[in-house]
Amino acid sequence: MYICPVCKKRLKKLDNVWHCQNGHSFDIARKGYVNLLTTNKRNPKNCGDNAEMVKARTEFLDKGYYLPLALRIAQKAGKAISEISSPIVIDSGCGEGFYTCVYANELEKAKVFGIDISKAAVSHCMTRVHTGLVNNCEFAVASSFELPFGDNTADLIISTFAPVSNDEYARVLKSGGKLIVTSPSARHLFELKSAAYDEPYENKPNRYGLNKFELTDEEIFEYKKLLTSTEDILDLFSMTPYLYKTSAQGVERLKALKELEVTCGFCIQLYTKVYGN
Ligand SMILES: C[S@@+](CC[C@H](N)C(=O)[O-])C[C@H]1O[C@@H](n2cnc3c(N)ncnc32)[C@H](O)[C@@H]1O
Ligand SMILES: [Zn+2]
DSSP states (O other), X not given: OBBOTTTOOBOEEETTEEEOTTSOEEEBOTTSOEEOOOGGGOXXXXXXXXXXXXXXXXXXXXXXXXXXXXXXHHHHHHHHTTTXXXXXXXXXXXXXXXXXXXXXHHOTTOEEEEEESOHHHHHHHHHHHHHHTXXXXXXXXXXXXXXXXXXXXXXXXXXXSSOOOHHHHHHHEEEEEEEEEEEEOTTTXXXXXXXXXXXXXXXXXXXXXXXXXXXXEEEEEEEEEEEOSHHHHXXXXXXXXXXXXXXXXXHHHHHTOSOEEEEEEEEEEEEEEOTTO
């Protein structure tokens, strides 16, 4: 399934190494993932979430606050690929693997590939694989803007709160392939922003410029969750971009909270690749 990031030829696995016919090779790390970022793309400024961000994300996700979302996406994914006997699914920008493992468990017939540009995140995906006994997924360090997969090879790409690539997704998806993109809804975490900011604002819809796709379904999926400790509130806060925009007083206000009911709100969009792309 993987292609060489250097020459784009197909990679074959021999022992613990992926090789292409032109002699490029990529070792499988001890934890079981492969790093398919070429050395010149390993820019420390653009290497995705760092270990601290991955830890905060894991601690929060493991409490299950976003499990309803993961299951909802998996349900939509299952419908989108229901006609295909052995579907190939890619979770692009998979983070630390919480969602990817839910998809793998729910989509038993599928082979699920998770890719993320962050090595710390992908390494944690493998911890999830080993502890959760998931056997239908594989993980690689790679960029969503240079996917390590051949043309017309995937049935479904899922992108959740991660960068989206019109050209790469259209290249990698088969004809009629599906794409599920999830982003925060207008009211997502509004209560957290109300606690941190003097003038909270609603999120604006994301525009992805997906002109090689047709939007076939859109759902605003919202539910409330009660965060029951200051720690959970701060973990959630550190997963958001508000981390960088909040004043010291705003952070102090959050630290004083013992619980907070928040709206978890998501816009889940289903796209179909337009014929000819
Ligand atoms: C907000 S997180 C979402 C992760 C995961 N989908 C989730 O919801 O838990 C965004 C992820 O995109 C990754 N990322 C950023 N730029 C990327 C790129 N060019 N290619 C692949 N992943 C990227 C980050 O490392 C991070 O794991
Ligand atoms: Zn090669």
